[in-house]
Amino acid sequence: MNALLRHPVVLFLLRVFTGGIFIYAPIDKILHSGGFADSVWNYHMLPQALINIWALWLPWVEFYAGALILLGIWSREATVIVNLLYVCFLIAISQGLARGIDFECGCFSQGGHGAAASWHTILRDLWFFAMSLWLLWAERPIATWKLLFLIQHPKSLKE
Amino acid sequence: MKKFLLHIAIIIGGAFGTAMAVNSLRPDSIPVVRPSQAALILKEGITPLHLDTAKTLHQDTNFLFVDARPNSVFKRGHIPRAVSLPEEDFDSLYAAFAAKVPKDRPLVVYCDGVECRASEEVSRRLKEKGYRFIHCFFGGWVEWRDAKLEIER
Numbered sequence: 001m002n003a004l005l006r007h008p009v010v011l012f013l014l015r016v017f018t019g020g021i022f023i024y025a026p027i028d029k030i031l032h033s034g035g036f037a038d039s040v041w042n043y044h045m046l047p048q049a050l051i052n053i054w055a056l057w058l059p060w061v062e063f064y065a066g067a068l069i070l071l072g073i074w075s076r077e078a079t080v081i082v083n084l085l086y087v088c089f090l091i092a093i094s095q096g097l098a099r100g101i102d103f104e105c106g107c108f109s110q111g112g113h114g115a116a117a118s119w120h121t122i123l124r125d126l127w128f129f130a131m132s133l134w135l136l137w138a139e140r141p142i143a144t145w146k147l148l149f150l151i152q153h154p155k156s157l158k159e
Numbered sequence: 160m161k162k163f164l165l166h167i168a169i170i171i172g173g174a175f176g177t178a179m180a181v182n183s184l185r186p187d188s189i190p191v192v193r194p195s196q197a198a199l200i201l202k203e204g205i206t207p208l209h210l211d212t213a214k215t216l217h218q219d220t221n222f223l224f225v226d227a228r229p230n231s232v233f234k235r236g237h238i239p240r241a242v243s244l245p246e247e248d249f250d251s252l253y254a255a256f257a258a259k260v261p262k263d264r265p266l267v268v269y270c271d272g273v274e275c276r277a278s279e280e281v282s283r284r285l286k287e288k289g290y291r292f293i294h295c296f297f298g299g300w301v302e303w304r305d306a307k308l309e310i311e312r
Binding site (some may be wrong): 030033034037041042048049051052053055056057059060061063064065068074076077078080081 | 167170173175178179182189190191192195
């Protein structure tokens with residue numbers, strides 16, 4: 001069972017899923033950093049002085065982590081970062097909902113045009129988090145192009 | 160393990176460097192340190208107010224207090240003599256508001272408190288409509304009520 005859950009095809013799909021999300025999610029945040037800074041402000045979690053730095057920096061961390069996961073380079077390190085980010089996101093959204101703040105998730109969209117955060121957002125992020133935890137467990141130090149080679153030449157698989 | 164942590168530091172540091180470089184090069188860059196909400200709103204020609212000033216201005220009946228919270232909340236209690244202009248109903252209620260309130264009347268807009276943005280939004284929209292003297296009371300209803308000032312239901 002373990003071998004099946006860590007099969008190269010599964011690992012490839014998990015990398016595409018999590019890497020894809022983390023490449024797509026920050027694009028709008030990078031293009032509209034002012035709007036995203038407003039979304040961060042709406043969470044009422046960070047001190048004023050850190051809001052813009054966080055809004056500028058976070059999308060690039062997401063982007064680099066997503067790209068490295070997709071390429072299979074330093075993918076274990078990138079997956080650790082992604083998992084830590086999911087923990088941050090879940091805490092931030094939960095505290096906002098628990099305090100009854102009307103705020104945008106800012107997960108994929110810039111401020112002013114994104115969907116309002118809700119318990120559905122939490123469920124979605126929990127699902128994504130579960131997938132990235134699975135990826136962390138299944139991850140191995142092998143570049144994605146080598147992984148694709150292994151998938152195309154199953155005889156070379158030693159497992 | 161050391162190598163592992165070094166790689167994480169490189170990813171995080173690289174992202175920070177890229178973020179700062181991209182932000183400094185783009186024409187619509189944002190300040191690295193966000194100005195306070197009060198400073199942001201002041202830049203748009205809207206004057207931020209604290210409780211003490213709001214209390215003083217309230218004694219002058221020339222100042223009209225505008226409640227930007229939903230009307231159902233307004234009915235449960237509001238600052239005396241305030242009028243209701245909820246953010247979500249702004250478009251439908253603005254004409255009636257404009258018919259009664261001249262553009263040169265000084266306004267003090269408020270909502271629940273520092274955690275709501277309706278007062279800022281309504282302030283901005285009134286400014287766009289041509290109102291000239293707009294003040295935004297950030298502390299809003301919560302600060303007013305907690306200070307045990309007079310309220311109206």
